Amino acid sequence: MKLSTKGRYSLQTMVYLATCREHCSIRSISEATGITSGYLEQLMIPLRRAQLVEAERGVQGGYKIARTGITCHDVLAASEGDFHPAPCKQCHKTDACKTHQIWALLQSAVVDFSKLVTIDELASHLVEGEAGGGI
DSSP, X not given: OOOOHHHHHHHHHHHHHHHOSSOBOHHHHHHHHOOOHHHHHHHHHHHXXXXXXXXXXSXXXXXXXXXXXXXXXXXXXXXXXXXXXXXXXXXXXXTXXXXXXXXXXXXXXXXXXXXXXXXXXXXXTSOTTSGGXXX
8 A cells, every 4th residue: 555646745735734824825835845836736626625725815815724633534535535455466366365354454554543643633743833844
């Protein structure tokens, strides 16, 4: 189970937004995270659809986290879709294969843990008071 660049960058963006007190421009997010502006715009689409971020137009506009209590699972589900275990290479014994069973258990553990960890908790570990938390 490999997390794509989209999932990693979505989590990083959400943690950054959780440290901002006001709306953050794409430019400021890009400068803080190193993610290109164009890619950030694409990342925001599923996050907005899932109502995890809010957008404000205009000079003082930008993005902000929509609410507290957003979990890593919420972000990953919005950006990645469902999690699936990585099956054995060229294996067709899905129910009989012990490796498939192990991957299913690992997938369940990762998904359960991602539902417990909030973006606010991750952001709280960053430097307080610094814009973007030093991300």
